[in-house]
Amino acid sequence: FLLSPDFFFVVRVEDEKLQDVSLYVSPSKLKNYKFQPIQLPTKDKLMERSYIILDTSEGQVFLHINHERTKSKYGDIYISDSTGVRYSMSLHNNVRTVDDLSDFDYVRGLKGIFVANVFDPKIVSKAKNEWNFDSDIPNERNTNKGKESGSKPNSKREKNLDDFKQTMITFDKGGMWEPLAPPKKDVNGDNIECEDDGCSLHIHSLSNRNFGPFYSTDNSLGIILGTGNVGKYLSNKEDEINTYLSRDGGLTWYEIIQGSHIYEIGDHGSLIVVATDQKATKSIFYTWNEGKSWSPLKISDVPVEIQNIIIEPSNTGQKFIIYGRTTTSTPDSRGVIRSRKGVVIGIDFTSLHERTCVLPDKPNDPDSDYETWTPHTYLSSCLMGHQATYVRRKRSSECFNPEQFDKLYNIKNCECTEEDWECDLGFERKKNGPCVLSKGEQISYEPPEECDGYYTISNGYRKVAGNTCQGGVNHDSVKLPCPSRLFSKRNALILLGLSIAGLVIWILMKKSDRLLGLLSEIRSSGKSSGKKGFSKLGQDEGADNGEEDHADISGKIRFVDNYDDKKDIPMQSTGKRMTERKGLETASKNIPAVHKPQNQSRQPQDLLDDY
Numbered sequence: 250f251l252l253s254p255d256f257f258f259v260v261r262v263e264d265e266k267l268q269d270v271s272l273y274v275s276p277s278k279l280k281n282y283k284f285q286p287i288q289l290p291t292k293d294k295l296m297e298r299s300y301i302i303l304d305t306s307e308g309q310v311f312l313h314i315n316h317e318r319t320k321s322k323y324g325d326i327y328i329s330d331s332t333g334v335r336y337s338m339s340l341h342n343n344v345r346t347v348d349d350l351s352d353f354d355y356v357r358g359l360k361g362i363f364v365a366n367v368f369d370p371k372i373v374s375k376a377k378n379e380w381n382f383d384s385d386i387p388n389e390r391n392t393n394k395g396k397e398s399g400s401k402p403n404s405k406r407e408k409n410l411d412d413f414k415q416t417m418i419t420f421d422k423g424g425m426w427e428p429l430a431p432p433k434k435d436v437n438g439d440n441i442e443c444e445d446d447g448c449s450l451h452i453h454s455l456s457n458r459n460f461g462p463f464y465s466t467d468n469s470l471g472i473i474l475g476t477g478n479v480g481k482y483l484s485n486k487e488d489e490i491n492t493y494l495s496r497d498g499g500l501t502w503y504e505i506i507q508g509s510h511i512y513e514i515g516d517h518g519s520l521i522v523v524a525t526d527q528k529a530t531k532s533i534f535y536t537w538n539e540g541k542s543w544s545p546l547k548i549s550d551v552p553v554e555i556q557n558i559i560i561e562p563s564n565t566g567q568k569f570i571i572y573g574r575t576t577t578s579t580p581d582s583r584g585v586i587r588s589r590k591g592v593v594i595g596i597d598f599t600s601l602h603e604r605t606c607v608l609p610d611k612p613n614d615p616d617s618d619y620e621t622w623t624p625h626t627y628l629s630s631c632l633m634g635h636q637a638t639y640v641r642r643k644r645s646s647e648c649f650n651p652e653q654f655d656k657l658y659n660i661k662n663c664e665c666t667e668e669d670w671e672c673d674l675g676f677e678r679k680k681n682g683p684c685v686l687s688k689g690e691q692i693s694y695e696p697p698e699e700c701d702g703y704y705t706i707s708n709g710y711r712k713v714a715g716n717t718c719q720g721g722v723n724h725d726s727v728k729l730p731c732p733s734r735l736f737s738k739r740n741a742l743i744l745l746g747l748s749i750a751g752l753v754i755w756i757l758m759k760k761s762d763r764l765l766g767l768l769s770e771i772r773s774s775g776k777s778s779g780k781k782g783f784s785k786l787g788q789d790e791g792a793d794n795g796e797e798d799h800a801d802i803s804g805k806i807r808f809v810d811n812y813d814d815k816k817d818i819p820m821q822s823t824g825k826r827m828t829e830r831k832g833l834e835t836a837s838k839n840i841p842a843v844h845k846p847q848n849q850s851r852q853p854q855d856l857l858d859d860y
Contacts, residue, residue: 253305256333272300274333288335290675290687303353309714313351320347323368328423331714338677339423342368344456352454357465359498361422361633366454369413414483416451418499420626422713424671425681431479436504441479450502451483460509466564469518471498476509494540498624505540513558516567517650524555537647548594551575567598606648618646631663634718664721676709684709700731
């Protein structure tokens with residue numbers, strides 16, 4: 250399970266042999282948790298091997314699901330609505346590791362911007378043709394117990410899959426993904442030439458720990474650091490990797506130093522410290538102008554294999570800690586003895602006595618060390634439906650930032666654009682096109698069981714959670730009035746039940762009236778029992794019927810025999826037929842027969858419980 254500020258997640262094993270699991274979610278702030286199974290945007294049954302909760306920081310859930318083998322190197326990313334229950338597709342073929350980590354991260358300090366690595370879909374399709382599932386795990390295609398069926402992963406193809414990674418970025422919280430725009434020039438000012446079609450910048454992440462990962466902080470607004478290369482795919486070769494910086498949230502990038510480095514950010518982004526992470530070194534480098542120029546700083550007399558550089562959590566100070574290890578070789582009669590020791594080194598840049606930045610309240614003034622900056626996307630001058638203008642230090646100003654610094658300068662809402670909408674449940678985008686119905690899905694126009702005033706029919710879109718845009722492109726759901734409560738489905742069933750009950754009561758009452766009339770006739774006629782074949786109801790003919798004597802009864806009742814002895818007598822009559830009875834109510838000649846109900850077997854309806 251996983252508990253976050255807004256959501257509580259629980260995984261349930263559905264099939265231990267298939268290693269198929271299901272994810273349930275509940276709002277975490279409820280006193281009594283109410284778990285619901287997540288809803289994915291397809292009616293097709295997809296295997297769910299494992300989950301990675303990527304992010305819940307902005308009122309939605311980014312969820313990575315492995316639909317393939319248990320040790321698959323990729324999965325799909327879904328984005329939820331504000332409830333965390335309904336999910337739509339965001340990104341296919343996201344790179345994952347065997348220890349359930351994903352090449353996915355968000356730009357800290359800015360809402361709606363995320364970066365992820367994916368495998369080329371064409372290569373993934375070829376790889377799928379060469380293996381299906383782990384041979385040692387039974388599945389719906391492998392049901393022979395104790396026998397291997399299906400094919401083992403092709404180790405060469407799987408290894409080569411790592412050579413086809415690509416980096417993508419989204420500015421609308423997973424609605425649309427784009428490649429990273431490559432820098433135009435290298436660190437020496439020369440043009441970067443790319444021979445491959447579709448060249449872009451690619452950044453390393455958690456799936457390859459040999460190089461520095463994607464990195465940003467909350468208090469260095471818009472600054473991102475990463476190691477990678479320009480080309481069609483992300484390279485794993487040390488001599489092709491360089492270090493890059495973006496100062497506008499990933500929109501534009503600069504090559505700031507050649508080779509792979511580990512890095513740390515301090516003083517609100519004014520100070521950046523880097524060190525090579527591919528070999529032992531005696532020096533590090535630092536910059537006051539976000540990589541436009543670098544200064545070396547010796548930290549050791551012996552080479553140190555630097556593993557990381559860290560700073561206090563707010564990234565506003567000027568004191569750094571570097572840790573790593575050294576290797577020494579000592580000659581011995583038995584040969585050379587190598588020993589390794591851990592090393593921790595502290596660096597304090599406040600001793601450099603750089604001046605303090607001035608005039609933060611007058612950004613863009615020639616005498617001010619500050620400027621205004623508005624985050625935006627490739628297609629719009631807004632981000633998440635508004636223009637938020639921040640104050641930040643100019644790149645060319647080499648000075649310390651005050652520790653307490655309010656960066657937000659101005660904010661206003663924008664008109665809605667296509668980027669402000671994401672696909673609703675059951676819909677997905679095709680190459681950043683419009684949201685279309687997912688395979689096997691259909692739009693339902695039926696009102697819900699409990700309909701209050703009106704109900705909505707999705708147009709395939711929903712506004713990104715947290716987006717504040719107004720007007721402009723409108724993909725709101727269509728509102729339809731609820732059917733009259735009198736003719737609602739529930740009321741119709743109630744009305745039908747009452748009608749049936751009323752009909753049954755009416756039939757019973759009619760039969761009761763006729764029965765009472767018949768009993769009355771029988772009581773009256775019972776007085777003449779023993780004459781002409783009449784007897785009281787419930788008595789055998791010939792029984793003692795009392796001493797009552799009715800005179801002239803033959804004058805009041807006439808027996809008629811209209812049937813020949815050879816003809817059948819109607820089923821409705823028993824004994825003699827009576828006609829022209831005077832002074833005595835007679836029952837209807839055609840009394841409907843009551844038959845035993847047919848023995849109809851009713852098939853019980855299966856009740857499906859998703860829990």
